[in-house]
Amino acid sequence: MRNIRAQRRAVLLGIFAAWVVSAAFIAAGVLFQVRTGAFFGTPARATAFALSMAGLALVAGIGLAAASRHFLGPIDGGGPAAGSRLDLTLRYVTNTTEQTLAFSLAGVACLFADESLAQRLLPVMGVWFVIARAAFFLGYRIRPVLRAFGFAATFHPTIALLAxxxxQLLA
Incomplete structure (x- = not known):
C-alpha cells in the first residue's frame, strides 16, 4: 500500500512539474518570437511546422518499434513480452498517436480561429511537443511512473490550447 502512495505522489509531482516547465517553455518561446519577429512566414506555415514536429515524435516511435521488433524480436509479429523494450515502445507509440491526434486537432482549430495566435504559439508548442514526448519515452524506460511528466507536458498544453x-470562438 505504501508503494502505491509513493507512486501516486511521484505521478502528482511529475504533473505539477510539467505544468510549471511547460508554461515557462511556451511563454519564453512566444516571448522570444514576439521580440525577435522570428515567425514562420505565414500562420499556415507555422501550423505546418507544429504538426510536423508532432508527426516527427510519432514517426520516431514507430521507427524505434520497428527496430526493436527486428533486432530484439519477436520478428514474427507476435505480441511482445510485458515490460520488454518493444512493449514499452509500443505503449509510447499508442500514447503518442493519441496525443498527436489531439494536438493536431487543437492546432488546426487554432489556425482557423485565430491565425495570429497560431503563428506565434503553435511553433513553440510543436517544439515542446517533441521534448515532452521524449521525456515521456525516457521516463517510461527509466521507471513507468516517471512517464507522468512527459504525459502531462504533452496533454495539458493541448487542453489549454483547446480551451x-x-x-475565442464562444466569445
Missing amino acids: VVLA
Missing part, C-alpha cells in the same frame, strides 16, 4: 480556442 483558448473554444473561449
